[in-house]
Amino acid sequence: MSSEVPAPPDTAPPPALDPAIAARLKRNADGLVAAIAQQYDTGEVLMLGWMDDEALRRTLTTGRCTYFSRSRQEYWAKGDTSGHVQLVKSVALDCDGDTVLVRVDQVGAACHTGDRTCFDAGRLPLGER
Incomplete structure (x- = not known):
């Protein structure tokens, strides 16, 4: 019988976001920033998440x-x-640091409804100009 004590599981905390990036973020009251996903090669806006x-x-x-x-x-x-x-191609912050633009290669539908984008069905009528 071995008297060796097993090593404790790795309990190291996960790495944090780079402090230089974290310092640029302007989070809302819930600590979140808006994240826009955009198809990298067409510019199509796919969805907004947090x-x-x-x-x-x-x-x-x-x-x-x-x-x-x-x-x-x-x-x-x-x-x-x-x-x-969504396979990430690039990530950028807007000038205020309160929105992230993630340019992605979208595989399949981006919207939970099964539509290509979350903006397919939401066109609003414009008034007279």
Whole structure:
């Protein structure tokens, strides 16, 4: 019988978002910034989600868009359940630091309804000019 004590599981905290990036973010009262997903090669606006520091860190380090669900209060990587992933091509902050633009290669539908974008059915009529 061995008298060796097993090593404790790795309990190191996950790496944090780069402090230089975190300092540029202007978060809302819930600690979130808007994140716009745009098809990288056509410019098509696909969807809007929300990110906190951890979601942005995951997006930058994994190459897949990760959002924070306000309704479920949890992280979700786009496509984990649907297979409709967003492969990150570039990430940029707007001039105010309160919006992230993620240029992606969208595989499948971006909208939870199955539409290509979340903006397919929402055109509003314009008034007389």
